[in-house]
Amino acid sequence: GVQVVTLGETMALVAATTTGAFTVGAPARISFGGAETNVAIGLSRLGHSAAWIGRLGADPLGFLVKDALRAEGIDVSRVRVDSDVATGLMLREHRTADRVRVSYYRRGLAGSRLTPADIDTELIQRAGLLHVSGITSALSESARAAVHTAVEAARSAGVLVSFDFNYRAALWSAREAAAEFESLVAQADIVFAGEEEAAMVVGEGSVDEVTKALVALGPRQVVLKRGGEGAYAVIDGETATSPALKVSLIDPVGAGDAFVAGYLSALLDDLGPAERLRRGNVCGAFAVSVSGDWEGLPRRSELATMDGTENVAR
Ligand code: ADP
Numbered sequence: 001g002v003q004v005v006t007l008g009e010t011m012a013l014v015a016a017t018t019t020g021a022f023t024v025g026a027p028a029r030i031s032f033g034g035a036e037t038n039v040a041i042g043l044s045r046l047g048h049s050a051a052w053i054g055r056l057g058a059d060p061l062g063f064l065v066k067d068a069l070r071a072e073g074i075d076v077s078r079v080r081v082d083s084d085v086a087t088g089l090m091l092r093e094h095r096t097a098d099r100v101r102v103s104y105y106r107r108g109l110a111g112s113r114l115t116p117a118d119i120d121t122e123l124i125q126r127a128g129l130l131h132v133s134g135i136t137s138a139l140s141e142s143a144r145a146a147v148h149t150a151v152e153a154a155r156s157a158g159v160l161v162s163f164d165f166n167y168r169a170a171l172w173s174a175r176e177a178a179a180e181f182e183s184l185v186a187q188a189d190i191v192f193a194g195e196e197e198a199a200m201v202v203g204e205g206s207v208d209e210v211t212k213a214l215v216a217l218g219p220r221q222v223v224l225k226r227g228g229e230g231a232y233a234v235i236d237g238e239t240a241t242s243p244a245l246k247v248s249l250i251d252p253v254g255a256g257d258a259f260v261a262g263y264l265s266a267l268l269d270d271l272g273p274a275e276r277l278r279r280g281n282v283c284g285a286f287a288v289s290v291s292g293d294w295e296g297l298p299r300r301s302e303l304a305t306m307d308g309t310e311n312v313a314r
């Protein structure tokens, strides 16, 4: 068995390596990304075992994703590769120095075919933690059902459920998403959200108010990810905060997933609230200061790299 099980869609990525709109011959880098596999990679690099359940197409991009995840030490034995559908794709333009534009090519593609039959409930019930994100429920009815199958399996076996809102406006309306998010918050033990995401479910309020309003729906751990402000949490009834680290912002995509990986890693290590938030912020700092959704995530031996203020370690 594995410590952590996650599921969802992972797509190939073509990311511009210069600023400006895409043009013929513009330089780009091929990679991949998916909120849940970003978390799994983070956990794996920190020494935890993780499995990802999802679907890919039997095409060059699908094999690229599966091989790379395997190389990161993730259990991909439950990944299904379909021969009659393409792997999803994201295009990322650095439209200007400060504005990144992501275009998705995913509707109806491999990831959206995830279905309850893909969920290995025994694998989940033997694990310590299940992590899901709000993206999966937006992909298709069957993907949404798969999320609920996984969550119910975890809950019935007393396995912790972690949920990150990850609202993607390109996939569904705020109204549709809010109802689904509320249901997942109520079934989760650990919830991660941004301030605006939290407000989708509990309405506008101060950081403290929206966090406590989420706690009132059921989860014992609610963490607000606050970008350059760090994190604010209510954990087992106690408030905890932790500042972000001072680093250069190179690529904000994947910061939230990095934070989640760091937080969950510390939780799995039985560390307290302050250490969980701290490790989340350290992993977030690694993610934003390296380009790529997950490429900058630290190994356990590298966590201390962010301690102190020296730029060069030798
Ligand atoms: P999301 O990617 O889900 O929108 P955030 O933007 O809140 O998430 O970022 C997640 C975490 O990444 C933050 O809580 C923080 O730890 C880290 N982070 C984000 N932006 C910065 C920044 N400018 N400087 C340092 N750390 C950051």
Ligand code: KDG
Binding pocket: 009, 032, 033, 034, 035, 036, 038, 135, 168, 253, 254, 255, 256, 257, 293
């Ligand atoms: O959180 C980063 C993810 O958004 C990215 O890797 C791709 O899963 C993704 C999505 O749907 O946006």
